[in-house]
Amino acid sequence: MSDASPHAQNSPLLEVKNLSTSFRTEHGVVHAVDDVSFVLDRGKTLGVVGESGSGKTVLARSIMGLLPKRNVIREGHVLYEGEDVISYNEKQMSKVWGAEMAMVFQDPMTSLNPVMKIGKQITESLRHHLGVDKDEANATATALLRQVGIPEPERRLSEYPHQLSGGMRQRVTIAIALACGPKVLFADEPTTALDVTVQAQILDLLDDLQRDRHMAMILVSHDLGVVASRTDEIMVMYGGKVVEQASTSELFGNVRMPYTEALLRSIPRIEDPSHTRLEAIPGRPPNLLSPPTGCNFAPRCRYVQERCLVEEPPLESENGHAWRCWYPVGTDSKREALARNLAPGVPIGIPAPGSMSSVGDR
Amino acid sequence: MAGSGTAHLRDASAAILRAENLVVEFPLGSTGLKVHAVSDVSLDLLPGETLGLVGESGSGKSTTARALMQMPTPNSGSVFLEQKNLTELSGSDLRELRPQMQMIFQDPISSLNPRRKVTDIVAEPLKIWKRGTTVEQYELVDRVLESVGIDPEGARSRRPSEFSGGQCQRICIARSLMLEPKLLICDEPVSALDVSVQAQILNLLQDLKEQHGLTMLFIAHDLAVVKNVSDRVAVMYLGKLCEVGDPDALYSTPAHPYTKTLLDSIPHPDPDAPKGDFAGLSGEIPSPVAPPSGCRFRTRCPNAQELCEQVEPVMTAVGEDHYVACHFPLLGTPVTL
Amino acid sequence: MPAPSPDNAGRPAADSVFAASGDIATEVTRIADGDARDLDALRKLDPDQIDGARPKKRLGLFFWFAAGFFILVVVLAITAPWLPIKNPAKIVGRPRIAPNSQFWFGTDALGRDIFCRVIWGARASLAVGFLSILFGGVVGTAVGVAAGYLRGKTETVLMVAMDVLLSFPALLLALAIVNFTDSKTILTVSIALGLVAVAPTARLVRANALIYGQKDFVLAARLLGANHVRILRREILPNIVPPLLSFSIIAIAVAMVAEGGLSFLGLSIDAASTATWGNMIVSGKPALENGAPWISLIPSAVLFLTVLALNFSGDRIREYTDVKEG
Structure with a gap:
């Protein structure tokens, strides 16, 4: 990395170029992440939104080089401060982990070692990476715990994870992730396992820490609500592909991808009156072993046309807003497409929005 | 000691299910201490109504559901199913009533025996109660599976592991409907499902409720989901009910500080949503082993006074079909939704 | 004090004891493991x-x-009385004839035909293997299910009893029983060895009954009004049988070897009345150095191959019948 430092100032903190990750399985190759590119600057937050199987978690782990070597194919570039780390071996990566990139996981109970004291879990990586002595490591650990809002940090150092509540455990995993002062923090569904009031606390904490440390963050979530208020840019993933990518305000203000639109419409909203009929998305996410030809979302899309079932749309981009659709939302062609589908005697088996629930997710 | 009150309960003769002063306590190992999981909770359901029970983990909402089902029997209090007190029934009399109340669970995969064929799983209720001939049983299974959106043909030779989570939840729903229950208790039925599948299941439940005239108790931690399905909402905190009322009123003008905190904590899928004056909830949920005296929320409540420590608040009406258990209810402070 | 959540009260905490560590390096191996699960998730899509x-x-x-080999052994053992083979007790030739076209496996120290003794020996050895595990399996399953499903005091009492049983050295226990009953028949030897198998079986069954007893599908069945017998038969036992079966197959193999061990101590089935692989191996011991190693080695080899075949096919059947949960 020392060679790269001269241009480190000019290059963005993290740049991912055409990253693809595939798994070889006994049933064939699964393209879990397909041709993903983005740029992340210091202090910025990128939200990655998708359902289970959309590839969002694999993407995060792929960038960090946390996937096993066996049966995993990674292609493309991961430029960290201008240096391509994709070819790094595990030993080289271990210098990056913790000190440069760190990760907070979904389930704090399984990402903490239940039989190791909290203090030890924090100080271990401090001593490993920074080579500080025991007393200093303990002092740092105490300070970290205080920073992440854990009361009585000195006492907590000698406690075990099970003695803490879920929210407190997640604070500990954040403290561990921050121990060596990473510049990019990957937060993979950091609040999914937590209660809504605790979720708000943890997200606020991440916000504050990010600001204080001028850290970049990649926030992976299935919840559009979580990413809406906490990110600068959002990538919506579906079936391993980025289907929409834009700055947060642009994305929510001007949705182009039918999948994003459908997702926003299908979630119950607190401001809607009780018993508001939900516009469910029929069907279910694509099978990545044999993805549909054409657009991945076409079989579930209310705007679907012949072309969508045959030809795969490219990721089109306009003023920094990219989408993967032949008939983007808000255009005339889309309105026509919908009108055609809603007209009586539609040949394509697309359910009208109202009758969707009875179709089932087969 | 003041209880949480029963002001929110309605005419007992009209209710299909009425629980009065439910208490569930678990011994904590051999320490002699007790986990006060549910403390003096009362609720009722009118025919055809959906009551949403919302709360965070540790609020005792699932324990309440199980106590209603007598699984296990509550330590005290009574549960009336159409005026029959379930807590006083013998094992065999209770068993006779089981078909009238069914339950679906959060984890649809763990709710289905992995070693049985899906049609056998769905036929099991009929086999337990020896209803109809085998042919009739499987005919009904096919019909019900179809009504929940599962292809019966495909279900015949398959086991649950060959279905997705959403499909497994549909199968669970089918099984729960086989005996034509009057009451369906849904314990977090969509929280394990993908966002895009959630709405399908919620709509399905809504449709089935209308078709079968079901009365539902819908338990969830997601306030938006609860609002969507419910005719009445009850908010739980640490084994007690805080607030009960019509969803639109309760969500727009919450009277309990805890309800307001919950509502303020929800992240909105809109970057421009106003953040409000939300300061977040301080501290941790207290241990149910030694819950706070008086009002259980007082240790985290921004408005707590000395009175809250000494006297437990009782359910009182603050509006039409809107009840709150708070000494200092918030009035006329609508939340920014 | 950890705050127990009332929602989960009564359920055991998630057993994530082997899951993770805070150290980044170990985190990586965890993720590697985790991604094996991710792959599964992808497959499940x-x-x-x-x-x-x-x-x-x-x-x-x-x-x-x-x-095929195992079935052959079983079939030969069952049909031995009707097979055109010599009487295993009869002296048919000179002692210690090396294997040849007339005596395929040679003759033993008394001049008896080893081939037919191996087949007759299979009867006793297999019978001991099956009977002992049948006995151990039935008793162990009953104990395990009672402990794991009914819980409470029953469980405490039964599991203490099992712990006591387990703390005896296995062979010593069998030895004591054979000695005590002073009869060395297939039945007593089987019961002795079966008793040794009770405790491990009970522990295995209890562990599984505990796991499955907590599943929501069991609760669902109870809420549907199913009684305990039906729940055990329909919901719990079908999930316990597969691991029990693969355990039993290995246990049969172990029992057959153990019978050989008892023979070595002269505490198994009487060599004078019934041939077993065990006592055949023992009887060949002096001849091992006298230039007639086959007397011992041939039954040893047959025992070895049978056990191997049993273990291997048992493993494969377990994999084959494995049902993915979720």
Whole structure:
């Protein structure tokens, strides 16, 4: 990395170029992440939104080089401060982990070692990476715990994870992730396992820490609500592909991808009156072993046309807003497409929005 | 000691299910201490109504559901199913009533025996109660599976592991409907499902409720989901009910500080949503082993006074079909939704 | 004090003891493991469609070899009285004839035909193997299910009893029983060895009954009004049988070897009345150095191959019948 430092100032903190990750399985190759590119600057937050199987978690782990070597194919570039780390071996990566990139996981109970004291879990990586002595490591650990809002940090150092509540455990995993002062923090569904009031606390904490440390963050979530208020840019993933990518305000203000639109419409909203009929998305996410030809979302899309079932749309981009659709939302062609589908005697088996629930997710 | 009150309960003769002063306590190992999981909770359901029970983990909402089902029997209090007190029934009399109340669970995969064929799983209720001939049983299974959106043909030779989570939840729903229950208790039925599948299941439940005239108790931690399905909402905190009322009123003008905190904590899928004056909830949920005296929320409540420590608040009406258990209810402070 | 959540009260905490560590390096191995699960998740994405592409599970050629060998041994053992083979107790030739075309496996120190003794010996050895595990399995399952499903005091009492049983050295226990009953028949030896198998079986069954007893499908069945017998039969036992079966197959093999061990101590089935592989191996011991090693080695080899075949086919069957949960 020392060679790269001269241009480190000019290059963005993290740049991912055409990253693809595939798994070889006994049933064939699964393209879990397909041709993903983005740029992340210091202090910025990128939200990655998708359902289970959309590839969002694999993407995060792929960038960090946390996937096993066996049966995993990674292609493309991961430029960290201008240096391509994709070819790094595990030993080289271990210098990056913790000190440069760190990760907070979904389930704090399984990402903490239940039989190791909290203090030890924090100080271990401090001593490993920074080579500080025991007393200093303990002092740092105490300070970290205080920073992440854990009361009585000195006492907590000698406690075990099970003695803490879920929210407190997640604070500990954040403290561990921050121990060596990473510049990019990957937060993979950091609040999914937590209660809504605790979720708000943890997200606020991440916000504050990010600001204080001028850290970049990649926030992976299935919840559009979580990413809406906490990110600068959002990538919506579906079936391993980025289907929409834009700055947060642009994305929510001007949705182009039918999948994003459908997702926003299908979630119950607190401001809607009780018993508001939900516009469910029929069907279910694509099978990545044999993805549909054409657009991945076409079989579930209310705007679907012949072309969508045959030809795969490219990721089109306009003023920094990219989408993967032949008939983007808000255009005339889309309105026509919908009108055609809603007209009586539609040949394509697309359910009208109202009758969707009875179709089932087969 | 003041209880949480029963002001929110309605005419007992009209209710299909009425629980009065439910208490569930678990011994904590051999320490002699007790986990006060549910403390003096009362609720009722009118025919055809959906009551949403919302709360965070540790609020005792699932324990309440199980106590209603007598699984296990509550330590005290009574549960009336159409005026029959379930807590006083013998094992065999209770068993006779089981078909009238069914339950679906959060984890649809763990709710289905992995070693049985899906049609056998769905036929099991009929086999337990020896209803109809085998042919009739499987005919009904096919019909019900179809009504929940599962292809019966495909279900015949398959086991649950060959279905997705959403499909497994549909199968669970089918099984729960086989005996034509009057009451369906849904314990977090969509929280394990993908966002895009959630709405399908919620709509399905809504449709089935209308078709079968079901009365539902819908338990969830997601306030938006609860609002969507419910005719009445009850908010739980640490084994007690805080607030009960019509969803639109309760969500727009919450009277309990805890309800307001919950509502303020929800992240909105809109970057421009106003953040409000939300300061977040301080501290941790207290241990149910030694819950706070008086009002259980007082240790985290921004408005707590000395009175809250000494006297437990009782359910009182603050509006039409809107009840709150708070000494200092918030009035006329609508939340920014 | 950890704050127990009332929602989960009464349920055991998630057993994530082996899951993780805070250290980044170990985190990586965890993720590597985790991603094996991710792959599974990917596979699960659409089982419907994968099904078509999924190659049918195959048992494989080796399985058929192993199973074939084992079945052959069983069939020969069962049909021994009707097979055109010599009387195993009869002296048919000179002692210690090396294997040849007339005596395929040679003759033993008394001049008896080893081939026919191996077949007759299989009867006793297999009988001891099956009977002992049948006995141990039935008693152990009953104890395990009672402890794991009914819980409470029953569990405490039964499991203490099992712990006591387990703390005896296994062979010593069998030895004591054979000695005590002072009869060395197939039945007593089987019961002795079966008793040794009770405790491990009970522990295995209890562990599984505990796991499955907590599952929501059991609760669902109870809420449907199913009684305990029905729940045990329909919901719990079908999930316990597969691991129990693969355990039993290995246990049968162990029991057959143990019978040989008892023979060595002269505490198994009387060599004078019944041939077993165990006592055949023992009887050949002096001849091992006298230039007639086959007397011991041939029954040893047959025992070894049978046990191997049993273990291998048992493993394959377990994999084959494995049902993915979730």
